[in-house]
Amino acid sequence: MRSDAVPTRESMFKNRKTHLMDRIMPVVLFLCATLSILTTIGIVFTLIGETFNFFRQIPFIDFITGTKWSPLIEPKSFGIWPLISGTLLITVIACLVAVPLGLASAIYLSEYAHKRVRGIVKPILEVLAGVPTIVYGYFALSLVTPVIRSLFSDAGVFNALSAGIVVGIMIIPMVCSLSEDAMTAVPRSLRDGAYALGATRFEVALKIVVPAAFSGIVASAVLAFSRAIGETMIVTVAAGSTPKLTGNPLESIQTMTAYIVQVSLGDTPHGSVEYGTIFAVGMTLFVITFLLNILAQYVARRFREEY
Amino acid sequence: MSNVNANLNMKTNVNKSKEEPTVGAKSIFVDANRKQIATRRRIDWLLRLLFLVATSIGVLALMALLIDIVSNGIARVQPELFNNFPSRRASEAGMKSAIVGSLYMLAIMAPLSFLLGVGAAIYLEEYAKKNRLTRIIQLNISTLAGVPSIVYGILGLTLFVRELHLGRSLLSGAFTMTLLVLPIIIVSAQEAIRAVPKARRDASFALGATKWQTVSRSVLPSSISGILTGVILAMSRAIGETAPLVMIGALTFVAFLPNGPMDSFTVMPIQIYNWVSRPQASFQELAAAGIIVLLVTLLIMNFSAILLRNKYNKHI
Amino acid sequence: MQTTMTSLIEINKLNLYYGSFHALKNVSMRIPEKAITAFIGPSGCGKSTLLRTLNRMNDMIPGTRIEGEISISGTDIYSGSVDVETLRKKVGMVFQQPNPFPKSIYDNIAYGPRLHGIRDRKTLDEIVETSLRSAVLWEEVKDYLKRSAFSLSGGQQQRLCIARALAVNPDILLMDEATSALDPISTLKIEELVQELKNRYTIVMVTHNMHQAARVSNQTVFFLNGEVVEYDETEKLFSNPSDQRTEDYISGRFG
Numbered sequence: 060m061r062s063d064a065v066p067t068r069e070s071m072f073k074n075r076k077t078h079l080m081d082r083i084m085p086v087v088l089f090l091c092a093t094l095s096i097l098t099t100i101g102i103v104f105t106l107i108g109e110t111f112n113f114f115r116q117i118p119f120i121d122f123i124t125g126t127k128w129s130p131l132i133e134p135k136s137f138g139i140w141p142l143i144s145g146t147l148l149i150t151v152i153a154c155l156v157a158v159p160l161g162l163a164s165a166i167y168l169s170e171y172a173h174k175r176v177r178g179i180v181k182p183i184l185e186v187l188a189g190v191p192t193i194v195y196g197y198f199a200l201s202l203v204t205p206v207i208r209s210l211f212s213d214a215g216v217f218n219a220l221s222a223g224i225v226v227g228i229m230i231i232p233m234v235c236s237l238s239e240d241a242m243t244a245v246p247r248s249l250r251d252g253a254y255a256l257g258a259t260r261f262e263v264a265l266k267i268v269v270p271a272a273f274s275g276i277v278a279s280a281v282l283a284f285s286r287a288i289g290e291t292m293i294v295t296v297a298a299g300s301t302p303k304l305t306g307n308p309l310e311s312i313q314t315m316t317a318y319i320v321q322v323s324l325g326d327t328p329h330g331s332v333e334y335g336t337i338f339a340v341g342m343t344l345f346v347i348t349f350l351l352n353i354l355a356q357y358v359a360r361r362f363r364e365e366y
Numbered sequence: 367m368s369n370v371n372a373n374l375n376m377k378t379n380v381n382k383s384k385e386e387p388t389v390g391a392k393s394i395f396v397d398a399n400r401k402q403i404a405t406r407r408r409i410d411w412l413l414r415l416l417f418l419v420a421t422s423i424g425v426l427a428l429m430a431l432l433i434d435i436v437s438n439g440i441a442r443v444q445p446e447l448f449n450n451f452p453s454r455r456a457s458e459a460g461m462k463s464a465i466v467g468s469l470y471m472l473a474i475m476a477p478l479s480f481l482l483g484v485g486a487a488i489y490l491e492e493y494a495k496k497n498r499l500t501r502i503i504q505l506n507i508s509t510l511a512g513v514p515s516i517v518y519g520i521l522g523l524t525l526f527v528r529e530l531h532l533g534r535s536l537l538s539g540a541f542t543m544t545l546l547v548l549p550i551i552i553v554s555a556q557e558a559i560r561a562v563p564k565a566r567r568d569a570s571f572a573l574g575a576t577k578w579q580t581v582s583r584s585v586l587p588s589s590i591s592g593i594l595t596g597v598i599l600a601m602s603r604a605i606g607e608t609a610p611l612v613m614i615g616a617l618t619f620v621a622f623l624p625n626g627p628m629d630s631f632t633v634m635p636i637q638i639y640n641w642v643s644r645p646q647a648s649f650q651e652l653a654a655a656g657i658i659v660l661l662v663t664l665l666i667m668n669f670s671a672i673l674l675r676n677k678y679n680k681h682i
Numbered sequence: 683m684q685t686t687m688t689s690l691i692e693i694n695k696l697n698l699y700y701g702s703f704h705a706l707k708n709v710s711m712r713i714p715e716k717a718i719t720a721f722i723g724p725s726g727c728g729k730s731t732l733l734r735t736l737n738r739m740n741d742m743i744p745g746t747r748i749e750g751e752i753s754i755s756g757t758d759i760y761s762g763s764v765d766v767e768t769l770r771k772k773v774g775m776v777f778q779q780p781n782p783f784p785k786s787i788y789d790n791i792a793y794g795p796r797l798h799g800i801r802d803r804k805t806l807d808e809i810v811e812t813s814l815r816s817a818v819l820w821e822e823v824k825d826y827l828k829r830s831a832f833s834l835s836g837g838q839q840q841r842l843c844i845a846r847a848l849a850v851n852p853d854i855l856l857m858d859e860a861t862s863a864l865d866p867i868s869t870l871k872i873e874e875l876v877q878e879l880k881n882r883y884t885i886v887m888v889t890h891n892m893h894q895a896a897r898v899s900n901q902t903v904f905f906l907n908g909e910v911v912e913y914d915e916t917e918k919l920f921s922n923p924s925d926q927r928t929e930d931y932i933s934g935r936f937g
Contacts, residue, residue: 080578085493091485092494095507095552098545102517105524163420171414172421174744180421187428189599189664191606193635194435194657197642201650202434228427235424248781252843255737255775256794256850257767259410266793271784282512289514291609292635296642316516316609323519323613329528341520345513352512356505402799403765 106342113335122339128302128313130336131322137336139343141302145312146288149223149298152308153287156227158280161234165276168235169242170264188232196296199225204297211309217299220308225297226290230283237282241275242268278359285351289344291316315344435661439654447655451621452637456648461656463620464637467536468605468663470624471633474540475547475604480597482544483551487593490552491559492581511549518546519613527614534615537627542610547600554596558589595674602667606660608635634660690715690854690884691736696750698731700743705731707908709750713901718876718885720895720916723905724936729888732905733856736886737773738766754854771798774847775856779863780839782831782846787823790831790842794850809849816882817845818875837868841875848883855879857887861894873898892932896920904928 114122117137125138164184168177204221208214214221245268253263269276299311300321313321319337327333450460486507494500522542532538562585570580586593611633619640620632634656641653689712698706706728713719721729734740735752738759752759759769771794782790791810800806810827814820819841823834831842840860847855857876861869876885876898889895895902895916902916904925912919912928923929930936 078576081576084578084581085489088485088489088493091482092489092503094482095486095510095548096503098510098521098548099506101525102513102521105521106517109524160420160423163417164424167414167417167421171417180425183425183428186668187424189602189606189668190428190431191608191635191660191664193606193608193639193642194431194661197638197653197657198431198434200642201438201654202430228424231424231427246781248777248779249783251739251775251777252781252783252846253793254739254742255770255777256797256846257769257771258797259406259767261410261413262406262797264413267783285512289516291514291516292639295609296639316514319516319520320609320612323523323615337520341517345517348512348514348517349509352509355512356508399799400765400768403767406767406797407765 102345106338106345109335109338110342112330113332113339116332116335117339126304128318130333131325135332137339139340141304142313142315142318142340143343144304144306145219145298145302146314146316148219148306148308148312149226149290149294149314150284150287152220152223153226153230153290154280154284156224157230157234157283157287160227161231161279161283162238162276164231164235165238165242166264166269169239170260170268184232184235187228188236190229192229192290192292193296195225195229196293199293199297207309214309215299215311217297217301217311218309219298219312222294222296222298223308226287226293229290229293230286233286234279234283237279238272238276241272241279244275245271274359274361278355281351281355281358285348285355288351289316289348291320295320315340319344435654435657438651439656439658442651442655443658447652447659452619452632452640456646456652459641459649459652461634461637461659463623464632464634464656465659466623467616467620467631468633470536470627470631471540471543472601472605474537474627475543476597476601478540479544479547479551479600483548483597483600484555484593486548486552487555487559488581488586491556492577492585507549507552511553514609515546515607516609516613518542519610521545522610522614533628534617534630535628536624536631538614539611539616539631539633540627542614543604543607546607546610547604550600550603551597554599555589555593558592558596559585561592562588591674591677595671598667598671598674602664602671605633605667606635606664608639611636612639634663688715689713690755691886692751692753693732694751694753696732696735696748696752698728698735698740698749699747701745705908706735709908709910711903711910711913713884713886715884716880716882717900718880718887718898719901719903720899721886721888721903721905722890722892722895722931723911724931725890727905728908729903729905730858731908733858733886733888736854736856737770737775739770739775741766771850772852773854773856774850774852775858776840776843776847776860778859780836780843782834782839782842785831786828787831787834787842788827790846791849794846798850813845813849814842816848816879817841818871818878819845835868837864837871840864840868840872844872844875844879848879852883854884854886857885859888859890862890869894892920904931906931 122137122139124140125136126140127136127138128141129136164180168180172180199221203225204214204216204218207218207221208216249267249271250263253267258266294314295317298314298317300313300317301311302313302318303310305312318340322333322337446458447460448465449462450458451463452461453459490500490504494503519542522538522545526532526538526541527534532541566584566588567580570584575583615630616636617630617632620630624631638653638656638660641649641656644650691713693709693711693713696706696709697704709728709732721733723729731740735748736754736759740746740748748760754769754773757764783793785793788810791813792806795806795809800809811820811824814823819838822838823829823842826833831839834842840863844855844860861872864872873894876887879885880900887895887899899916901914902919903913904911904919904923904927906927912923912925914924919928920932923932
């Protein structure tokens with residue numbers, strides 16, 4: 060209807076081409092952003108769907124209370140606890156390594172180290188964080204396991220201790236950098252206040268900085284725990300494939316993640332009960348790590364100190 | 367014992383000076399609790415040492431790892447490693463198909479995840495209103511970053527391999543890895559975009575630019591090297607990732623090069639996993655050699671990311 | 683400068699460098715006991731730097747180098763025989779921004795005494811009360827000692843920080859622009875408090891506010907570009923300065 064020759068009041072201020080981009084792009088970009096939501100929905104539905112199928116064949120109560128896991132060999136049994144205990148064993152060992160070392164490194168870097176030392180150590184820790192997990196798996200098998208077996212004669216070729224220690228080494232950088240961030244966020248003025256009263260460095264670090272950064276430190280430990288639970292290749296390579304309800308770190312065990320890999324490497328027919336176990340175990344893994352991540356975010360926010 | 371003494375001394379000191387607040391000249395540093403301070407300094411020194419030792423453990427672990435790998439594998443880094451396909455005989459085995467597979471996957475994944483990730487980041491930083499949906503998306507992204515990679519493998523297996531009938535193909539693998547690295551790319555791209563000063567946007571708007579013109583001609587060029595740094599780091603994460611690809615069924619023994627995106631494939635970490643899980647010493651050496659190739663690839667990627675980061679820091 | 687009071691702090695030909703930057707140039711002065719000495723001057727003139735050498739807070743800034751001598755009651759505080767912890771216990775400091783620890787009011791005050799080895803509950807209670815009374819804060823907070831120090835107003839927080847410094851029983855109190863972040867009423871309260879404290883403590887204050895120096899201090903030192911331009915009785919320095927630059931500054935011609 061409008062005449063191009065005589066621009067109306069409105070169209071005088073419009074350039075049709077750019078206007079079009081400004082209409083299309085927000086929608087396109089919005090779709091990109093919603094992809095993350097779709098991913099989550101995809102994960103949840105995939106897991107729930109097949110898990111539901113699985114529980115139509117295997118009673119949920121057997122799964123959640125059973126203490127024997129042998130879905131591939133007769134007589135079959137589907138008690139998740141051996142996998143959970145194996146996972147926990149690895150995770151606890153890993154956290155015993157990573158949390159104290161990561162926290163101590165963070166204290167050293169944020170409170171003691173000279174700028175030059177920080178400039179050297181931080182990139183090294185970044186490299187440590189970027190090493191692929193399969194490389195750590197090789198490291199566990201070729202170096203850590205022989206050392207452990209020379210110290211403990213009853214340790215197996217595959218054992219939880221070796222894998223746990225190496226998972227711990229892998230997550231040191233994460234604990235360190237998250238804790239250090241929390242400690243660096245503690246204002247300079249609080250440290251000055253303590254130094255001016257005659258406090259020594261460790262007193263400032265342990266009585267002022269660490270308490271003030273406590274929520275961030277706890278959050279980093281929770282995330283480390285979650286990360287260790289989800290770690291796959293190190294445990295697949297070095298911890299073994301024998302699901303066992305044991306607390307002995309020198310024995311071979313199997314974690315949830317390693318079980319999933321084991322099944323997917325074999326020729327398990329789609330739709331069978333064995334195939335369903337991947338999803339039931341995957342669901343358990345997802346729920347645990349999801350809850351831990353939520354917990355970490357909650358801790359970091361809820362107990363944040365005001366300075 | 368000495369600590370108790372120090373406490374007592376301290377107490378009398380406090381009381382005394384309360385009674386007679388004048389402190390005579392010269393007496394000011396003759397402090398009765400010198401001993402207590404000496405103890406605290408010793409603790410400080412010890413803890414400093416302890417923290418230093420703890421820090422060096424991480425550094426030493428990295429060195430041990432590198433030495434272990436190089437000493438086991440360097441002899442096997444020969445032309446055959448790059449020219450040969452995997453073989454049952456360790457002496458003839460190479461990782462040609464794995465190297466090519468990794469590169470092909472990178473070629474599909476990099477542009478895809480760049481577009482999707484940067485798109486999401488632009489939306490969240492420039493367009494999104496501060497409402498509930500935005501908060502949910504943001505929270506969801508940080509939660510996704512914490513989901514174990516093997517869970518992505520389960521998703522890829524069900525969604526791409528089975529539901530979309532892509533099979534155990536290069537495409538399935540690339541799509542799965544794209545989903546895996548997206549949260550990392552989005553978060554780092556958001557940071558890069560946020561670092562662009564508001565004044566640049568204002569200047570663009572003041573010249574009559576529309577939102578999209580401002581974003582595409584002012585914000586993005588200012589943040590592109592920061593964004594690329596994040597993308598490269600995410601790619602190096604993907605190059606080393608094993609578990610999800612094992613899940614979707616990347617093969618461990620591929621004696622040919624993939625011809626198209628629907629072909630089956632293998633990648634470097636999977637080839638390494640295959641060699642690591644064989645008990646023979648010769649395959650262990652091969653695994654170490656493969657790891658050297660993988661680590662050098664990652665080193666190159668990280669180095670280029672650092673170069674980009676430095677350039678970026680200069681420009682902003 | 684002529685003064686009948688004994689001097690407690692003696693600074694002799696002090697030079698301080700941050701890397702290659704010469705921050706304090708050949709500074710010498712004697713600071714008298716139980717009086718208020720104010721450092722004034724435009725920002726960046728070195729007044730805070732000098733203050734922070736007195737309890738060696740500059741030690742923690744990498745690249746700092748010091749020449750010359752500072753002695754407190756005859757002891758060179760940069761000599762090896764002086765523990766920096768003891769020094770800081772004797773030379774308390776209050777900062778520009780109130781910086782209470784994220785702890786209760788009680789624990790803030792008790793922090794210093796505990797550091798220095800006092801564990802006894804009753805002694806601590808006593809110290810907390812005396813210090814809060816000295817800082818004229820006791821009546822306002824005595825019923826809320828367990829509350830977080832952040833629940834206090836800015837002015838109260840600053841008085842809490844003064845009380846915290848007093849709790850370790852110092853002889854000298856350094857105040858680094860301690861009222862610059864406060865409102866006029868809180869500032870007035872702290873100025874009154876400082877007047878009272880000078881009977882028991884030697885106080886050195888850095889202030890950006892000339893009027894405050896004129897109101898509160900006994901001696902005033904005027905700094906410019908890391909040098910002491912003039913050092914005199916406050917009254918004389920403000921009414922009849924002997925250096926042209928001082929006159930320019932106090933009459934508001936620059937800075």
